[in-house]
Amino acid sequence: MWLSTPSIGRVARSIRPARHDTMIAVTTTTASLRVFPREWTRTLLRPLRRDAWRVYLFFLLAALSALAGVVYLFAAGMAAALLLATLIGVPLLALIVLTGRGWNRLYRRVVRLTGVDIEAPPPFDRRSTWWATIxxxxxxxxxxxxxxFVVLHSVLLTPLGFALVMGAFIALTAIGSPAVYLVTGEPFMTLGRPVDSLPVYLLLALGGLIGLYTVAWAVIGVSGLDVWLARSLLGATDRDRRVRRLERARSEVADDAAATLRRVERDLHDGTQARLITVAMALARAEEHFAAADTDRARALVCDALANTKETIAELRDIVRGIRPPALDLGLDAAVQTLAARAPVPVDVSVDLGVRPSLGVETMAYFCVAELLANVSRHSAADRASVSLRSDPQELRITVADNGSGGVRIGEGSGLTGLRDRLAMLDGTLSIDSPDGGPTVVTVTVPLGARR
Structure with a gap:
């Protein structure tokens, strides 16, 4: 049956996309086939890469330290066991425990050969008296x-290190056996009987290459296990990191409080106090004019004093608001609603505070919301935003979202770095999800503080 011209066009249009899809599928498959062997090649050649040689050096040093650890543990254990019943035994045991810190520092330096940097544990806290230090x-x-760690490291690396070093030595000997046979002309290896054949030595060399490659992978694996053990036992724990973070936050709190006091003192001295002095001087002059029956001049001075008094009251109100906003007296819910009403863009507010935070946390939450809404109006080009506050017995969670351009990063002039540091003072965290093109979601979590 003959097809009309429109029918032929429809058939052609239906065929073209199919061919196009097929070409795309072939291209994608080809690209994946190109990437696949490249990754396998990198994996297979890993024992020959430059960083692998640093791992081999680390393994040799680790094996030597394991032997030294065996000797040290044996000598220290024997000395502590023999002297523990005497007065010398207790200080000696304390000294042995402290030498563990020396092993800690030494091995953390050795581990750096692998490119791993283990965070140092907290230093030893020396006490005021000798017995307290012990x-x-x-x-x-x-x-x-x-x-x-020294015990586990020695138990692990002593036998494995000996076995792998011997395996590498045997493999290297087999690899060099054809050259030695050609130079000496005499058999020097035995396989039940002396080997006096060059083809056999060539086969031994091939087996030596395979064995050396296997030993190299074993060394990489054992080194990785030893590094994992070192990171688990020698580095700072999560508790240590939290204590350090809180200590740093405590010092920042002290610095921030001192800076706030200096700012308030400067504002009161340079602004409010100067205005009050001006008011007092104006009233004194007005009193003189009243006494001289110059009422017009006295009335003008009183009006100036009244204007200065109003400006002084406004400055005092701003200073007080910077310390603790009066809106918080009605609760965090009402204070955030006030911030949302003042924002240049429409803001949806959702509050579910099952447990009310402490006064300090409420103040911090208020300033967090104020800073984040200010960022929305200044940088995001958004036409809509939302604020969500949720609390449970453990923490307060604040979420501020907008439909702006996105691309928000900490440390790019948005004030988020300072906000993150202030949150750290209360053991709080700040996270940002802001892909280019938006939307932006900033989440703040902070413990509730002392219960009311």
Whole structure:
């Protein structure tokens, strides 16, 4: 049956996309086939890459330290066991525990050969008296964890290190056997009987290459296990990191409080106090004019004093608002509603405070919302925003979202760096999800503080 021209056009249009899709599928498959062997090649050649040689050096040093650890543990254990019943035994045991910190520092430096940097544990806290220092040493968790690492490291690396080093030596000997046979002309290896054949030595060399490659992978694997063990036992724990963060936050709180006091003192001295002095001087002059029956001049001075008084009251109100906003007296819900009403863009507010935060957390939450809404109006080009506050017995969660251009990053002039640092003072966190093109979602979590 003959097809009309429109029918032929429809058939052609239906065929073209199919051919186009097929070409795309072939291209994608080809690209994946190109990437696949490249990754496999990188994996297979890993024992020959430059960073692998640093791992081999680390393994040799780790094996030597394991032998030294065996000797040290044996000598220290024997000395502590023999002298523990005497007065010397207790200080000696404390010294042994403290030497664990020396092993800790030494091995963390060795691990750097692999490109891993283990965070240092907190330093030892020396006490005021000798006996208190001994007691602190005996209960030092870092020292005991470090000694535990020395035990596990020595038990693991001593036999494995010996076996792998011997395996590498045997493999290298087999690889060089054809050259030695050609130079000496005499058999020097035996396989049940002396080998006096060059083809056999060539086969041994091939087996030596395979064995050396296998030993290299084993060294990489054992080194990775040893590094994982070191990171688990030698580095700072999550508790140590939290203590350091809180100590740093405490110092920042002290600095921030001192800066706030200086700012308030400067504002009161340079602004409010100067205006009050001007008011007092104007009233004194007005009193003189009243006494001289110059009522017009006196009335003008009183009017100036009244104007200065109003401006002084406004400055005082701003200073007080900067310390703690009066809107918080009605609760965080009402204060955030006030911020949303003042925002240049429409803001939807959702509040569910099942547990009310402490006064300090409420103040911090208020300034967080104020800063984030200010960023929305200044930088995002959004026409809509939302604020959500949720609390449970553990924490307060604040979420500020907008439909702006996105691309928000900490440290790019948006004030988020300072906000993150202030939140750290209360052990709070700030996270940002802001892909280019938007939307932007900023989430703040902070503990509730002391219950009311």
């Amino acid at each position: 007691g602190a040493a005996l209960t030092d968790p870092v020292g005991w964890r470090s000694l535990g």
